Amino acid sequence: MKTTAVILAAGKGTRMKSNLHKVLHPILGKSMIQHVINSVSPAISEKPIVVVGQDAESVMAAVEGQAQFALQTEQLGTGHAVLSAKPTVTADTDIVLVSFADMPLFRTETYAKLIQLQQQNTGPITMATVIAQDPRGFGRIVRNEQNEVVAIVEEAVATPEQLLINELNISAYCFDANWLWDALTKIKKSPKGEYYLTDVVEIAVSQGEKIQAIVLEDNDEAIGVNNRVHLSEAQAALQKRINQEWMLAGVTIIDPRTTYIETDVHIGIDTVIHPNTILKSGTTIGENCQIGPDTYIIGSQIGNHTKIFKSVLEFAKVGNHVDMGPFAHLRKNAHLDDHVHMGNFGEVKDSYLAPGVKMGHFSYIGNATINENVNIGCGTITCNYDGKKKHPTIVGKNAFIGSGTMLVSPVEIGENATTGAGSVVTKDVPSNVIVAGTPAKLLKKKDKDKQ
Numbered sequence: 516m517k518t519t520a521v522i523l524a525a526g527k528g529t530r531m532k533s534n535l536h537k538v539l540h541p542i543l544g545k546s547m548i549q550h551v552i553n554s555v556s557p558a559i560s561e562k563p564i565v566v567v568g569q570d571a572e573s574v575m576a577a578v579e580g581q582a583q584f585a586l587q588t589e590q591l592g593t594g595h596a597v598l599s600a601k602p603t604v605t606a607d608t609d610i611v612l613v614s615f616a617d618m619p620l621f622r623t624e625t626y627a628k629l630i631q632l633q634q635q636n637t638g639p640i641t642m643a644t645v646i647a648q649d650p651r652g653f654g655r656i657v658r659n660e661q662n663e664v665v666a667i668v669e670e671a672v673a674t675p676e677q678l679l680i681n682e683l684n685i686s687a688y689c690f691d692a693n694w695l696w697d698a699l700t701k702i703k704k705s706p707k708g709e710y711y712l713t714d715v716v717e718i719a720v721s722q723g724e725k726i727q728a729i730v731l732e733d734n735d736e737a738i739g740v741n742n743r744v745h746l747s748e749a750q751a752a753l754q755k756r757i758n759q760e761w762m763l764a765g766v767t768i769i770d771p772r773t774t775y776i777e778t779d780v781h782i783g784i785d786t787v788i789h790p791n792t793i794l795k796s797g798t799t800i801g802e803n804c805q806i807g808p809d810t811y812i813i814g815s816q817i818g819n820h821t822k823i824f825k826s827v828l829e830f831a832k833v834g835n836h837v838d839m840g841p842f843a844h845l846r847k848n849a850h851l852d853d854h855v856h857m858g859n860f861g862e863v864k865d866s867y868l869a870p871g872v873k874m875g876h877f878s879y880i881g882n883a884t885i886n887e888n889v890n891i892g893c894g895t896i897t898c899n900y901d902g903k904k905k906h907p908t909i910v911g912k913n914a915f916i917g918s919g920t921m922l923v924s925p926v927e928i929g930e931n932a933t934t935g936a937g938s939v940v941t942k943d944v945p946s947n948v949i950v951a952g953t954p955a956k957l958l959k960k961k962d963k964d965k966q
């Protein structure tokens with residue numbers, strides 16, 4: 516069966532009081548609309564269709580390639596918005612799922628369940644509701660004596676009795692496609708001049724059809740974002756959901772309230788996440804690691820048995836049994852291989868530190884290859900930038916770089932060489948020598964027997 520989704524995102528969301536379109540506000544690093552596309556897409560057979568209007572360009576740019584777009588030039592209501600997607604939906608589509616881009620917590624499984632139920636349904640609509648004490652301005656579900664859904668009443672037009680109803684419309688529906696296109700043309704203008712999608716329920720009922728409705732168990736799925744208070748509720752709910760999933764999968768999270776893990780992160784079992792840690796998109800952490808407190812990691816791969824204490828890692832790679840921090844900073848393409856020790860106040864960028872390298876304190880290593888078991892003394896700097904270009908530094912294995920050494924690149928330090936404290940190295944240093952001075956001059960050859 517051909518199934519597609521129409522995601523409404525044409526209204527600007529004025530209640531956010533923002534220059535940014537509502538659906539572009541991020542929740543745990545991803546825009547609301549991105550969350551909705553991520554959860555809808557696996558449940559349908561076609562590319563979802565996003566209905567855009569206000570700030571159409573920015574909304575389209577945010578999810579380009581992941582969706583098709585339909586333009587609703589004037590925001591005349593949710594029913595009108597769905598109808599504007601009709602020309603984009605192929606004629607042989609069987610089922611149309613409708614969801615709203617301001618409902619970021621909906622799960623793929625729930626969308627899939629709605630579709631599956633509609634596939635078996637002889638009637639035209641399957642929809643989802645929640646029972647909640649706080650109505651949050653949602654439409655109320657009206658049922659008849661047989662407990663069948665007969666209408667959705669918007670809060671603005673509800674009677675005092677209807678306002679007391681605690682079953683709410685969360686705006687996730689599955690429709691028989693042909694029936695939907697016809698019903699949408701039958702919606703009458705509301706007193707506010709809008710065409711409400713919710714009216715299709717009454718249209719179906721007036722045709723003698725039964726509405727299939729499922730009540731969701733997890734009310735968090737129904738969190739819709741209309742203002743920034745809702746935004747923080749949605750963020751807290753998603754944060755809690757993700758943290759719980761990791762805890763149940765074998766990860767210890769010391770303080771879930773201050774742990775922020777984005778959706779595409781992977782963490783191995785027996786890893787401990789300490790308070791105030793942010794694990795952003797594209798990060799993979801192995802088993803038995805200690806991460807945090809006060810750590811920020813984005814787009815990085817980390818091995819097993821590694822300890823990262825109060826540090827920042829951006830698009831970096833870290834091996835097994837590495838020990839980092841506090842206050843270590845890995846920038847893009849930093850690669851710390853197994854058993855590297857990187858202490859406080861160090862920065863590594865575009866560099867490879869081979870197994871066993873030690874870099875205890877206050878160093879900058881950029882565009883460098885540091886081979887096995889090198890000791891980088893306190894305050895060592897690769898002077899890799901001449902104001903125009905970056906140049907490489909290579910340090911041979913077992914070399915000892917004295918405290919405060921300036922490695923003026925391009926430069927290569929031979930294996931087992933030593934630089935004295937405060938050396939400014941402007942020329943390549945052969946293996947097995949000690950150099951010192953400013954700029955470093957050759958002092959003596961190393962005694963071969965003592966190597």
Ligand code: UD1
Pocket residue numbers: 523524525526527528566568587589590591592593594595596615616617618652653654655667669683684685686711712713739741
């Ligand atoms: C809607 C439902 C309400 C439900 C609530 C929560 C209707 C009439 N009401 O109300 O029953 O309880 O959601 O899910 O459907 N949009 C367009 N074009 C328009 C109007 C809206 O694309 O012309 C988009 C908005 O950008 C937004 C979504 O539709 O993403 C919902 O619009 P919103 O104004 O937030 O509807 P609610 O008042 O929340």
Ligand code: CA
Pocket residue numbers: 617739740741
């Ligand atoms: Ca809404």
